[in-house]
Amino acid sequence: DVKVTQSSRYLVKRTGEKVFLECVQDMDHENMFWYRQDPGLGLRLIYFSYDVKMKEKGDIPEGYSVSREKKERFSLILESASTNQTSMYLCASTTPALAANVLTFGAGSRLTVL
């Protein structure tokens, strides 16, 4: 089975801290995604990546950056965390090129910024 592993299920950080959310997939998928999930808003795409060192902005990239140094790892970075970034963050991956491909999701990282 494809596995998408998010390193932290729960994090509590303080305003202004730099936060790293790590995501690793083990199926050699080229495409990786970071979504944010909030009650009443569903899932919103933050950033995605087609390949190593490539990144594309999603719908809500402000306040976030990403890093893809290795194919299997896609990191989401909050340079200076703010309380409005308290949320559930979901990483996903898929094989490239087809809109038909199913995304496989990790279990999520619930971030609380105090």
Add this chain to the structure above:
Amino acid sequence: AQKVTQAQTEISVVEKEDVTLDCVYETRDTTYYLFWYKQPPSGELVFLIRRNSFDEQNEISGRYSWNFQKSTSSFNFTITASQVVDSAVYFCALSVWSGGGADGLTFGKGTHLIIQP
């Protein structure tokens, strides 16, 4: 731009009742794919079904069935004889081909389904 609307934010039914989750989508693309995902309390989204825009056949999988109607831009999901284990948040999603690759999925806001024993 794509849009997915799930008008029902929460549905509560008693076990064994049938329930239908609505999904309406918007896209100008002629080739697109529709998905349903389930998110149980554990948090991990689980893929349920994928449909392409050229295949309007309804699909049935056990107690689950899906009704795709291009004329009304809808892709509704019905659970027959619901069970407590069906309690979850269900997301409808849409994907189009952008030329450079799939830009992820556009999700609806989700429907929280509660099945009471």
